[in-house]
Amino acid sequence: MGLESWMLVEDQGAKLSPDSDIKLNQEQALLTPYQLGPFALSHRIVHAPMTRCRCDGGVPHPATLLYYAQRASSGGLLIGEATQVMASESEYPDVPGIYTQEQVDAWRPVVKAVHDKNAIFFSQLWHSGRSKLSGCEQRILVQKFRCAARNSIMAGFDGVEIHGAHGYLVGHELVREHGESGLESSVQQNACRDALEIVGAVVEEIGASRVGFRFSPYTEYEEAKTSDQIELGVFLAKALNKYNILYIHVLESRSTTVAHDKNATMEPFRNNFKGSLVTAGGYTREEGNAAIACGRADLIAYGRLFLSNPDLPKRFELKAPLNSYDRGTFYNNSKVKGYTDYPTLEELNLKI
Numbered sequence: 101m102g103l104e105s106w107m108l109v110e111d112q113g114a115k116l117s118p119d120s121d122i123k124l125n126q127e128q129a130l131l132t133p134y135q136l137g138p139f140a141l142s143h144r145i146v147h148a149p150m151t152r153c154r155c156d157g158g159v160p161h162p163a164t165l166l167y168y169a170q171r172a173s174s175g176g177l178l179i180g181e182a183t184q185v186m187a188s189e190s191e192y193p194d195v196p197g198i199y200t201q202e203q204v205d206a207w208r209p210v211v212k213a214v215h216d217k218n219a220i221f222f223s224q225l226w227h228s229g230r231s232k233l234s235g236c237e238q239r240i241l242v243q244k245f246r247c248a249a250r251n252s253i254m255a256g257f258d259g260v261e262i263h264g265a266h267g268y269l270v271g272h273e274l275v276r277e278h279g280e281s282g283l284e285s286s287v288q289q290n291a292c293r294d295a296l297e298i299v300g301a302v303v304e305e306i307g308a309s310r311v312g313f314r315f316s317p318y319t320e321y322e323e324a325k326t327s328d329q330i331e332l333g334v335f336l337a338k339a340l341n342k343y344n345i346l347y348i349h350v351l352e353s354r355s356t357t358v359a360h361d362k363n364a365t366m367e368p369f370r371n372n373f374k375g376s377l378v379t380a381g382g383y384t385r386e387e388g389n390a391a392i393a394c395g396r397a398d399l400i401a402y403g404r405l406f407l408s409n410p411d412l413p414k415r416f417e418l419k420a421p422l423n424s425y426d427r428g429t430f431y432n433n434s435k436v437k438g439y440t441d442y443p444t445l446e447e448l449n450l451k452i
Contacts, residue, residue: 129392130385130400131417133175136376137309137346139220139258141399142175144392145413148380148401149179149224149261149314153431154439155196158184160206163435164196165213170410170440172217179261179312179349179401182226185248186241190228194433198223198251199244211256222312223252225302226263238294246301249311259310262302264295265351266316288335295336299343308344312378318353318365330368337373348373349401352381366396385416411444420445 134141155161172178184190184197197203207223214221225248227241245262252260295313303311317333337348350369370377380401383391388400406412408425415422429438 126393127389128417129389131413132392134376134398136177136220136399139177140175141177141220143173143413144399145176145388145406145416146378146380146399146401147171147176147178147406148403149181149263150403150407151182151192151195151431152439153192153194153433154435155194156433158187158195158197158200159203160196160210161435163440165210166440168210168221169213169217170442170444171406171412172214172219172221173411173413174218176217176219176413177222177399178214178219179222180224180257182224182228182263183248185225185227186244188228192228192431195228198225198248198255204251204255207252207255207257215256220258221256222259222261223255223257224261224263224314225249225252226268228268230267233294238297241294242297242301245298246305249302249306253306253310259312259346260302260306261312261314261349262295262298264313264315266319288332291332292336292339296339296343299340299345303343303345309346311343311345312347312349313340313345314349314351316351318351318381334368334372337369341374345375347376347378347399349378349380352379366391370396385419388416408442410442411446414445418445 130144132144134144152167154163154167168178168180182195184195184199186199187197196207198207211221225245227244233241249260295315299311299313315333315336317329319329333350340348348369350366352365365381366377366379376398378399378401379391379397380403382404383400383402388402391397391400402412404425405422407430408423409415412422414420423442426438432438
């Protein structure tokens with residue numbers, strides 16, 4: 101495949117700017133610096149956590165190092181792929197873990213490669229189960245998250261993001277029965293209890309300034325109304341203030357079946373959470389700039405666009421065309437195709 105075949109012709113692909121010294125203004129708000137707790141970021145474009153299924157036997161591969169190093173930029177924030185806190189069956193094969201010494205040792209050079217680019221790297225901690233736990237099982241899980249957070253710091257990560265989205269083990273309790281008059285306070289407390297216990301343990305272990313929490317209040321479930329989930333998400337955001345965590349990462353809906361106004365969806369979380377706000381949800385460059393410029397969010401996380409454009413911040417700066425992404429390679433086990441073979445502008449020999 102020739103390098104030219106990666107190029108995407110779409111509404112995001114503006115002509116290359118002849119002037120690489122672009123003035124930072126509202127049209128380039130994503131490129132403004134931001135102080136995320138102790139971390140000085142040079143731009144607001146975050147690498148979103150994405151399952152890639154390339155870690156054979158749960159252990160990061162040398163290709164994992166290359167993948168993240170390719171996407172690291174000075175002062176940029178990368179959130180790593182969902183990483184198991186304990187041995188568990190998963191619907192996805194070859195996802196990484198951070199619960200054994202072998203895994204910790206394998207992550208160390210990956211983290212170093214990112215740090216060598218002067219970037220910030222957070223590990224996303226995850227348990228892939230979706231079933232309700234007994235009290236004993238929940239206590240065990242809390243300790244597994246605590247240990248995984250400790251292991252992440254030992255591996256060199258700057259912090260961790262707790263995965264409470266998509267109905268997985270941490271997030272499944274955020275989908276509950278609702279009454280005609282909405283969610284009762286006791287239901288909200290019960291729905292958030294497990295997640296908050298995990299957050300509390302992780303904060304106690306590594307410090308609040310190293311902890312983020314991701315959840316998906318706009319995810320569609322047959323058994324729950326979207327309005328109730330938003331209400332529950334706001335309850336959770338308020339409850340997280342107690343722990344003074346660094347940020348919340350709100351996953352917005354990309355579905356066309358859910359009424360979704362990016363001008364309004366972040367407002368309840370912005371108004372009720374005291375820390376930094378990261379959002380993700382199929383943002384374009386223009387939408388991301390607008391969200392930052394008007395204060396709807398502090399940081400914008402990009403998934404598919406970052407997956408296929410290792411130098412995404414540079415492309416956004418130059419308003420350069422983007423590589424297209426190949427859905428068929430999102431979850432395969434190739435260590436090259438659809439993983440580390442997406443070219444940068446420099447590799448495409450484009451004249452900037």
